[in-house]
Amino acid sequence: MKDEIIIAGFGGQGVLSMGKILAYAALENNLEVTWMPSYGPEQRGGTANVTVILSDEPISSPVLDTYDTAVILNQQSLDKFEGKVKPGGVLIYDPYGIHRAPTRTDITVVSVDAMEATIEMGQAKSYNMILLGALLKMRPDVPVEAVVRGLKKALPERHHHLIPVNEAAIRRGMDLVK
Amino acid sequence: MKGNEAIAHAAIRYGADGYFGYPITPQSEVLETLEALMPWETTGMVVLQAESEVSSINMVYGGAATGKAVMTSSSSPGVSLMQEGISYLAASELPALIVNVMRGGPGLGTIHPSQSDYFQATKGGGHGDYHLIVLAPSTVQEMADFVALGFDLAFKYRTPSMILADGIVGQMMEKVVLPPQRPRRTAEQIKEQCPWAVTGREGSRKRNVVTSLELDSAVMEKNNERFQRTYREIEKNEVRYEARYTEDADYLIVAFGSIARICLKAIEDARKEGIKIGLVRPITLWPFPFDAIREAARNVKGILCVEINAGQMIEDVRLAVSDRVPVCHFGRMGGIVPNPQEVLDALKKDFINK
Numbered sequence: 001m002k003d004e005i006i007i008a009g010f011g012g013q014g015v016l017s018m019g020k021i022l023a024y025a026a027l028e029n030n031l032e033v034t035w036m037p038s039y040g041p042e043q044r045g046g047t048a049n050v051t052v053i054l055s056d057e058p059i060s061s062p063v064l065d066t067y068d069t070a071v072i073l074n075q076q077s078l079d080k081f082e083g084k085v086k087p088g089g090v091l092i093y094d095p096y097g098i099h100r101a102p103t104r105t106d107i108t109v110v111s112v113d114a115m116e117a118t119i120e121m122g123q124a125k126s127y128n129m130i131l132l133g134a135l136l137k138m139r140p141d142v143p144v145e146a147v148v149r150g151l152k153k154a155l156p157e158r159h160h161h162l163i164p165v166n167e168a169a170i171r172r173g174m175d176l177v178k
Numbered sequence: 179m180k181g182n183e184a185i186a187h188a189a190i191r192y193g194a195d196g197y198f199g200y201p202i203t204p205q206s207e208v209l210e211t212l213e214a215l216m217p218w219e220t221t222g223m224v225v226l227q228a229e230s231e232v233s234s235i236n237m238v239y240g241g242a243a244t245g246k247a248v249m250t251s252s253s254s255p256g257v258s259l260m261q262e263g264i265s266y267l268a269a270s271e272l273p274a275l276i277v278n279v280m281r282g283g284p285g286l287g288t289i290h291p292s293q294s295d296y297f298q299a300t301k302g303g304g305h306g307d308y309h310l311i312v313l314a315p316s317t318v319q320e321m322a323d324f325v326a327l328g329f330d331l332a333f334k335y336r337t338p339s340m341i342l343a344d345g346i347v348g349q350m351m352e353k354v355v356l357p358p359q360r361p362r363r364t365a366e367q368i369k370e371q372c373p374w375a376v377t378g379r380e381g382s383r384k385r386n387v388v389t390s391l392e393l394d395s396a397v398m399e400k401n402n403e404r405f406q407r408t409y410r411e412i413e414k415n416e417v418r419y420e421a422r423y424t425e426d427a428d429y430l431i432v433a434f435g436s437i438a439r440i441c442l443k444a445i446e447d448a449r450k451e452g453i454k455i456g457l458v459r460p461i462t463l464w465p466f467p468f469d470a471i472r473e474a475a476r477n478v479k480g481i482l483c484v485e486i487n488a489g490q491m492i493e494d495v496r497l498a499v500s501d502r503v504p505v506c507h508f509g510r511m512g513g514i515v516p517n518p519q520e521v522l523d524a525l526k527k528d529f530i531n532k
């Protein structure tokens with residue numbers, strides 16, 4: 001099993017932390033994992049992306065040119081990464097703020113109204129977890145229970161009371177995928 | 179955890195006595211993690227944010243002169259500032275660990291990954307005839323492991339050693355097994371291990387002087403001869419490298435650090451197309467694995483040296499094979515990291531579809 005994932009969007013949307021939680025969940029599930037951020041002076045507002053590789057074998061390159069799975073949170077990232085999903089791969093995106101939808105037909109494109117669901121749930125900060133839920137539905141690389149354990153590791157203890165909210169968001173994201 | 183965090187954890191677990199540093203991207207997490215872990219309350223390790231890189235390296239000099247296990251970390255522009263101190267450490271035969279998480283230069287350059295300090299790290303960097311033992315980690319695990327290795331080699335040979343990493347392995351997270359906690363050495367153990375250290379003279383011990391200054395040229399030449407003997411000894415004993423797929427290879431890639439992993443993926447992809455490429459990854463950049471590369475290159479049609487710089491290690495690769503095999507360079511600069519496909523395309527262009 002190997003899943004080469006790119007998660008991309010604006011800084012502040014929780015792109016890097018979503019990758020981090022997935023990475024910790026994979027560790028909990030005894031997988032090999034690499035998490036490689038696009039680091040830089042790109043805080044809120046700029047673009048940010050992270051490459052997460054999950055595998056049951058040792059991972060060579062942490063840097064990739066094509067991906068099995070893409071989770072796309074803004075137009076710039078869609079423009080940049082749509083063409084880099086491997087044929088047969090999965091592209092998950094939130095249509096909120098997207099004015100040019102994906103056009104590829106050789107991949108599975110999944111539209112997830114995560115922003116809408118976030119507003120409905122009144123939990124702006126769990127936006128990324130809704131998308132993580134959608135990702136886990138399409139790519140059941142790790143069980144939700146491992147993600148919850150991953151959350152415990154990725155979040156500082158003072159935020160542990162928010163884990164149930166995040167778990168609810170993950171399950172909501174899973175339900176959003178038809 | 180991140181490679182930079184692994185360095186911090188490994189330093190505490192090694193039983194290091196002190197860390198002196200100044201923040202700079204992409205390695206600020208080293209100091210940040212040490213400050214968060216507060217080892218001064220557990221092992222007694224000193225962690226100090228100095229006012230600059232120049233003072234950091236001179237604090238390292240001071241600590242090292244007393245036989246303590248001390249270290250610093252920085253990134254390219256900061257390591258340039260440290261060169262005077264590093265030359266003094268080498269000349270005073272002091273063990274210390276310096277970590278350089280390279281970013282793109284020259285000048286302040288970029289904060290993104292680079293390997294353009296290869297020359298600086300392996301060919302001296304500061305003034306005078308000296309070498310550092312240079313270790314190039316390619317995984318977060320090696321970031322952790324090379325802290326102990328770097329310190330051990332530094333103490334064994336009384337010479338500073340350097341971990342030459344890059345922004346990729348510093349910033350990326352992966353699985354790591356940390357070494358067990360070792361106690362810091364006691365004052366008695368330091369006196370026994372480092373009889374040269376300035377530890378406060380008690381009783382009749384001869385006075386220890388730690389200095390790089392020697393105005394008598396005859397003595398200074400003797401000192402240099404002693405340094406060179408140490409370097410020959412290190413070259414004999416401490417060469418480290420990793421060879422993959424070299425037995426049946428038609429082409430060879432030589433790459434170090436995280437770039438070697440990108441090349442490994444290119445090599446595995448190429449094997450699916452029937453192109454047989456081998457990899458030699460120097461782990462010690464100094465001493466350089468000349469023999470291993472010569473051996474691996476015996477039956478190959480060409481060598482591609484992949485580095486994220488304009489071509490620095492390629493000079494040592496050429497020396498290794500004495501230009502009996504064509505050697506080409508592929509690299510990106512300024513913080514750009516090539517992907518596996520670019521590496522494979524470069525190899526095909528240079529050797530297969532030329």
